[in-house]
Amino acid sequence: MTSATPAVTSRESVLSRTAQAPGFNWRRFLGRIPLHLALLLLVVIWITPTVGLFISSFRPREDIMTSGWWTVLKNPLDFTKFTLENYDAVINNPNYDMGRAFRNSLAIAIPGTFFPLLFASSAAYAFSWMEFRGRNTLFVILVGMLVVPLQLTFIPVLRLFNNLGFTNNPYVPFLSIWVAHTAYGLPYAIYLLRNYMGSLPREIFESAYLDGCSHPTAFLRLALPLSVPAIASLVIFQFLWVWNDLLVALIYVGGGRNAPLTYALSGLVNSLGQDWHLLTAAAFVSMALPLVVFLSLQRYFVRGILAGSIKG
Amino acid sequence: MNVQRSNWAPAVFLGPAVFLLFMLMVYPALETIRLSFMDRLGERYIGLANYDYALTSPRMQEAFRNNLLWLVVFTSGTVGLGLLIATLADRVRYESLAKAIIFMPMAISFVGAGVIWKFVYDLRAPGTPLQPNNQIGVLNAVLLSIRPDGTLSDAIAMLNTEGVPITDEEVMQAIIEVETARIEEAVDGEDLTRAEADELLDILPGRVREYLDGQTPPRDERWQALGQWPRAAIAAINEAIATLPPGSGRIVCNAIPHACAMQIESIEGRAIDEAVAAGTLSAERARELRDSLRAVSVEYVRSGTRPAGEGWQTLDQWDDIIAGVNEVNIRAVNTTLDTGVEPIDWIRRQGINNFALIIVGVWIWTGFCMVVLSAALKGIPAELIEAARVDGANEFQVFFKVIIPMLMPTLTVVTTTMFITVLKVFDIVYVMTAGNFGTEVIANRMYLEMYGGNREFGHASAIAVILMLAIVPIMIYNIVQFRRQEARR
Numbered sequence: 126m127t128s129a130t131p132a133v134t135s136r137e138s139v140l141s142r143t144a145q146a147p148g149f150n151w152r153r154f155l156g157r158i159p160l161h162l163a164l165l166l167l168v169v170i171w172i173t174p175t176v177g178l179f180i181s182s183f184r185p186r187e188d189i190m191t192s193g194w195w196t197v198l199k200n201p202l203d204f205t206k207f208t209l210e211n212y213d214a215v216i217n218n219p220n221y222d223m224g225r226a227f228r229n230s231l232a233i234a235i236p237g238t239f240f241p242l243l244f245a246s247s248a249a250y251a252f253s254w255m256e257f258r259g260r261n262t263l264f265v266i267l268v269g270m271l272v273v274p275l276q277l278t279f280i281p282v283l284r285l286f287n288n289l290g291f292t293n294n295p296y297v298p299f300l301s302i303w304v305a306h307t308a309y310g311l312p313y314a315i316y317l318l319r320n321y322m323g324s325l326p327r328e329i330f331e332s333a334y335l336d337g338c339s340h341p342t343a344f345l346r347l348a349l350p351l352s353v354p355a356i357a358s359l360v361i362f363q364f365l366w367v368w369n370d371l372l373v374a375l376i377y378v379g380g381g382r383n384a385p386l387t388y389a390l391s392g393l394v395n396s397l398g399q400d401w402h403l404l405t406a407a408a409f410v411s412m413a414l415p416l417v418v419f420l421s422l423q424r425y426f427v428r429g430i431l432a433g434s435i436k437g
Numbered sequence: 438m439n440v441q442r443s444n445w446a447p448a449v450f451l452g453p454a455v456f457l458l459f460m461l462m463v464y465p466a467l468e469t470i471r472l473s474f475m476d477r478l479g480e481r482y483i484g485l486a487n488y489d490y491a492l493t494s495p496r497m498q499e500a501f502r503n504n505l506l507w508l509v510v511f512t513s514g515t516v517g518l519g520l521l522i523a524t525l526a527d528r529v530r531y532e533s534l535a536k537a538i539i540f541m542p543m544a545i546s547f548v549g550a551g552v553i554w555k556f557v558y559d560l561r562a563p564g565t566p567l568q569p570n571n572q573i574g575v576l577n578a579v580l581l582s583i584r585p586d587g588t589l590s591d592a593i594a595m596l597n598t599e600g601v602p603i604t605d606e607e608v609m610q611a612i613i614e615v616e617t618a619r620i621e622e623a624v625d626g627e628d629l630t631r632a633e634a635d636e637l638l639d640i641l642p643g644r645v646r647e648y649l650d651g652q653t654p655p656r657d658e659r660w661q662a663l664g665q666w667p668r669a670a671i672a673a674i675n676e677a678i679a680t681l682p683p684g685s686g687r688i689v690c691n692a693i694p695h696a697c698a699m700q701i702e703s704i705e706g707r708a709i710d711e712a713v714a715a716g717t718l719s720a721e722r723a724r725e726l727r728d729s730l731r732a733v734s735v736e737y738v739r740s741g742t743r744p745a746g747e748g749w750q751t752l753d754q755w756d757d758i759i760a761g762v763n764e765v766n767i768r769a770v771n772t773t774l775d776t777g778v779e780p781i782d783w784i785r786r787q788g789i790n791n792f793a794l795i796i797v798g799v800w801i802w803t804g805f806c807m808v809v810l811s812a813a814l815k816g817i818p819a820e821l822i823e824a825a826r827v828d829g830a831n832e833f834q835v836f837f838k839v840i841i842p843m844l845m846p847t848l849t850v851v852t853t854t855m856f857i858t859v860l861k862v863f864d865i866v867y868v869m870t871a872g873n874f875g876t877e878v879i880a881n882r883m884y885l886e887m888y889g890g891n892r893e894f895g896h897a898s899a900i901a902v903i904l905m906l907a908i909v910p911i912m913i914y915n916i917v918q919f920r921r922q923e924a925r926r
Contacts, residue, residue: 157528160525160528160529161529163525164522164525164526164529164535167518167521167522167539168535171539171541171542171800172538172541173557173575174553174554174556174557174575174800175541175542175553177553177557177575178552178553178556181556189573190573191573192573193572193573193574193575195575195578243453244453244454244457245454247449247450247453247454248450248453248454248455250450251446251447251450251451252451255446255447255450257444257447263451263455266463267454267455267458270458270462270463271857272857272905272911273462273466274861274880274901274904274905276880276883276884276887276897276901277465277469277898277901277902277904278461278462278466278469279465279887280469280472280887280894280898281464281465281468281469282461282465285460285461285465304457304461305461307457308457308458308460308461308462309461309462311454311457311458312458312462340446340450341446344450365544368546369545369546369547369548369549370546371546371547371548371864371868372863372864386546387546387548387549390546390548390549390552391548391551394548394551394552394555394868401556401559401573404552405552407552408548408549408552408553411545411546411548411549412544412546412549415544415545415546416541416544418544419540419541419543419544420537423537423540
C-alpha cells in the first residue's frame with residue numbers, strides 16, 4: 126500500500142525498516158503473537174453473529190430448531206443440509222412478501238438520497254463561499270437540527286402532510302416519505318459538505334472569481350467535482366440511512382403495500398417469533414443490498430467520510 | 438472573507454434546504470415545545486404538568502436510569518474498543534480486512550441487527566428430555582458448553598459402576614431394534630424404498646451413538662421412531678434393573694438419586710394432602726413441607742439425613758421406598774444429570790438485559806469509532822513516534838505519552854458523537870424488547886406516549902424537550918469547535 130509511494134514517510138515503512146534486521150527476528154515474531162490473538166478474537170466475535178444468521182437462513186426449519194447452526198461446520202460441504210426454500214417463502218409468499226418490500230425500499234431510498242444531496246451541496250457551497258448577513262447563525266440553526274430527535278417533529282409534520290394531501294397520495298404514494306427523508310437528511314449532509322467544501326484551497330476559488338466566474342459555475346465546475354469524495358461518501362451514508370430506517374417509515378408510510386423492508390421485517394419479528402428459518406432469511410434479504418454497497422465501495426467510502434468528518 | 442457579494446445567489450442556493458428544514462424541523466420543533474405546555478390534545482394550557490410527569494413518573498425514571506447506563510457503558514465500550522482495534526489493526530498486514538469486518542455492522546439496519554442478536558440470545562427452555570445440548574443461540578450454547586449437562590451414556594456408566602448390569606451397547610441395541618422394526622414396516626407400507634431403508638440402517642448405529650453422547654436425535658423425516666428413542670433407552674435400562682434381586686433399589690438410587698426422590702415426593706405429598714384433609718396438619722405447615730420436599734428427599738436419598746421439624750407423614754417408610762425402587766424414568770435421569778447450569782434469558786432477565794441491548798449497540802457503533810480513530814492515528818507524523826522510540830520510550834509509553842495526546846481532539850469528537858447517539862437510542866430497544874422487562878429508554882418512552890395507544894402528545898412533547906435539553910451542552914460544544922475552526926481559516 127505505502128511501498129508504492131516511497132516519498133511519503135508512513136509509519137508502516139518505519140515498522141518494516143525496523144523489521145529488516147539480519148535473519149528472522151524471532152523475538153519480534155513471538156512478541157507479536159498476543160497482538161494477533163487479541164485482534165483475531167475481536168474479529169471472530171464481531172463476525173460470528175452475522176455468520177450464524179447467514180448459515181441459518183439456508184437450513185431447513187427442523188434443523189434450525191433442533192441444533193445450533195455451528196454444527197454444520199463439521200462438514201460444511203454437505204449441501205443436502207442446505208435449502209433455498211426459506212428465501213423462496215419470504216420473497217414470494219404473499220404473507221411475507223419481502224420481494225415487494227425490497228422494491229418499495231428502492232423506491233424510497235433512491236429519491237431519498239438524490240434530493241437531500243442536491244439541496245445540501247448547494248447550501249454547503251453557499252455557507253462556504255458566499256458572504257451574507259446571518260450566515261453563521263443560519264448555519265448553526267440548520268446544523269443544530271442534527272440533534273433534534275426526529276420524534277419532536279412528527280405530529281406537526283404529519284398534520285402538515287395531511288393538509289397538503291401528501292399522505293396516501295394516489296399518484297405519488299411515496300411523496301410523504303421522500304419529502305421527510307430529504308429534510309431529515311439535510312443537517313448532516315450540510316454539516317459534512319460545508320466542512321469539506323470550506324476546507325478546499327481558497328486560492329482556487331479566489332482566482333476563479335477574479336476571472337469572472339459566477340457562483341453557479343463555481344459550484345458546478347469547482348466545488349462539486351472537488352467534493353466528489355465527500356459527496357460519494359454521503360450518497361452511501363444517506364442511502365444506507367434511508368434503506369435502514371424504521372421509524373420514519375413507520376410514521377409516514379405505515380404498513381400495507383408500500384411498506385419498506387425494515388417495516389416488513391420488524392412485523393415478522395413480532396408475528397413469526399421463533400420461526401428462525403423465515404426470520405433469518407428475511408433479515409438477510411433486508412441486509413443484502415447494504416452489504417453489497419458497503420463491501421464494493423468500502424475503501425472509497427471510508428476515505429471520503431474521513432476527509433469530511435475529521436477535517437471539521 | 439473577501440468572496441463575491443450578491444443578494445440573490447444565497448437565496449437560490451440555500452432556498453430549498455432552508456425551506457424544507459424550517460417546514461419539517463424548525464417549525465415542528467417549536468410547535469412541539471408549545472405542545473409540551475398543553476393538555477394531551479393540545480387544546481388547553483396546563484403549565485408544567487407534563488414536565489412533572491416526564492421527570493417523576495416511574496417509567497420515565499426507569500428510562501433516565503437506563504439512558505445513564507447506556508451513556509456510560511455504550512460510550513466507553515464503543516470508544517474504548519474502537520481505539521483498541523484501531524491501534525491493534527495498525528500494526529498488522531491484514532488491517533483492512535480486520536477493519537472491514539468490525540465496520541460491517543454499520544451497514545445494516547437496527548432491525549436486522551436486532552434479528553441477528555435475538556438469534557444469538559435465543560433461549561431453549563431447559564429440561565427437554567435427554568436433549569441437554571440443544572441450545573440454538575450461540576451465547577447459551579457457549580455458556581452450557583463450559584459445564585455441559587450429563588449425557589445418557591453418563592447415566593449408563595453411573596448405573597454400571599453401582600452394579601446394574603447395563604452397557605451402552607445394550608441400550609444402543611434396544612434403540613436400533615425399535616427403529617429398525619419401524620423402518621421395515623415403512624418399507625412394507627411403501628412409505629420408504631428398499632434403497633432408502635438400507636441407507637438409513639447403514640448410518641443408524643452411528644446416529645444412535647451420537648444420541649447417547651448427548652447430541653440431538655437426527656431430524657431426518659425418514660426416521661420412523663425418533664420419538665421413541667428416549668423411551669426405548671429407558672426401557673432397556675429398566676430391564677437391566679429388573680434383573681437385580683428385589684430390594685436392591687439402593688443401587689439404582691446411588692446412581693440416579695432423583696429416581697428415588699421422586700417416589701418419596703409423590704408418596705409423601707399424597708400423605709400430606711390427606712393429613713391436611715383430616716385436620717391433623719395445618720395448611721400453612723403443609724405448604725412449608727411441600728416447598729422443601731424436593732430438596733429434603735434428594736438430600737435423604739444421597740446421605741440419609743433426616744429432615745428437621747415436625748409434620749413429616751411417611752418418614753419411616755422412606756428407607757423402604759428407596760429399597761423398593763425398581764425402575765427409573767426419563768425425568769429422573771435428566772434431573773440427576775443436570776449440572777445446574779441454566780441457560781439465561783438474556784432479553785428478559787433484569788440486570789442482564791440492559792447490557793445485552795447495549796452490546797448490540799456497541800457491536801454496531803464500534804466500527805464507526807474505529808474508522809475515525811484509525812484515520813487520526815495514521816495522521817500522526819511517523820517522525821514523532823520514531824523520535825520517541827529513539828529516545829528510549831517503550832511501546833506503552835509511545836502509546837500513552839505520544840499517541841493518546843495527539844488523538845485527543847479526535848477522541849473528543851468521537852465521544853460527543855456517541856453521546857448524541859446514545860441519547861437518541863431507540864431502534865434497538867424498540868425492536869428487541871419494546872421497552873419491556875426494565876429496558877425502557879427516553880426515546881422509546883417518547884414514542885410510546887405519542888403512538889402507544891393513549892396519544893399523550895403533551896407528555897411526549899415534554900419528554901422530547903427534556904431530551905433536547907440534555908443534548909444542548911453537546912451542541913454548544915460543537916458550536917465552539919466550529920467557531921475555533923473558523924478562526925483558524
